[in-house]
Amino acid sequence: xxxxxxxxxxxxxxxxxxxxxxxxxxxxxxxxxxxxxxxxxxxxxxxxxxxxxxxxxxxxxxxxxxxxxxxxxxxxxxxxxxxxxxxxxxxxxxxxxxxxxxxxxxxxxxxxxxxxxxxxxxxxxxxxxxxxxxxxxxxxxxxxxxxxxxxxxxxxxxxxxxxxxxxxxxxxxxxxxxxxxxxxxxxxxxxxxxxxxxxxxxxxxx
Numbered sequence: 001x002x003x004x005x006x007x008x009x010x011x012x013x014x015x016x017x018x019x020x021x022x023x024x025x026x027x028x029x030x031x032x033x034x035x036x037x038x039x040x041x042x043x044x045x046x047x048x049x050x051x052x053x054x055x056x057x058x059x060x061x062x063x064x065x066x067x068x069x070x071x072x073x074x075x076x077x078x079x080x081x082x083x084x085x086x087x088x089x090x091x092x093x094x095x096x097x098x099x100x101x102x103x104x105x106x107x108x109x110x111x112x113x114x115x116x117x118x119x120x121x122x123x124x125x126x127x128x129x130x131x132x133x134x135x136x137x138x139x140x141x142x143x144x145x146x147x148x149x150x151x152x153x154x155x156x157x158x159x160x161x162x163x164x165x166x167x168x169x170x171x172x173x174x175x176x177x178x179x180x181x182x183x184x185x186x187x188x189x190x191x192x193x194x195x196x197x198x199x200x201x202x203x204x205x206x
Contacts, residue, residue: 015054017043019068022061026108031062031117059121063130069107070137073099081144088145089199095141096161096191100168112170134158151201160198164190 006014021042025034036058040050055061076098080091102109110118119127138154138161147157168187171178 022065027106031114089195093195112174146202
């Protein structure tokens with residue numbers, strides 16, 4: 001139950017709690033196992049307070065959670081880039097392994113079904129804004145990996161990474177002729193090949 005009055009600082013804290021609690025729940029339960037009421041109850045606010053002060057729907061909250069998650073992922077890439085004991089290929093593989101096994105690292109990466117659910121609940125402007133944010137994230141990742149955009153565009157990088165993740169996360173439910181018992185080895189092989197390919201594009205003169 002929300003209390004009657006909140007200071008500006010308390011409202012800002014509730015906003016952060018929505019993102020942090022929402023990310024943790026989604027990373028462990030997925031969208032199918034997470035309701036808006038679950039998140040609001042954990043944060044300690046009511047639906048009227050949520051709708052009146054923060055977001056208009058669960059879908060909008062999910063998009064903001066993903067945007068918040070992007071800052072955490074970018075921090076991981078930045079920290080790896082500072083690790084001089086890792087080669088670029090190892091840095092890229094570490095990132096791919098982390099987002100592929102997102103639940104273990106408390107990140108939320110949508111399955112094919114979850115992407116479709118969110119897509120159907122957003123208007124065209126929200127979809128465009130979301131995709132722009134994703135492209136900007138991949139642009140920053142390319143810069144940290146020192147890969148020129150004329151060799152790999154941000155959107156191409158996004159497609160390459162998501163192709164590995166979506167197969168791993170969705171094949172068991174959406175691709176009935178895949179062999180689920182080999183998905184782990186398949187993801188490892190894809191991540192290894194993609195890491196090697198992307199590392200070969202890097203501007204080593206910088």
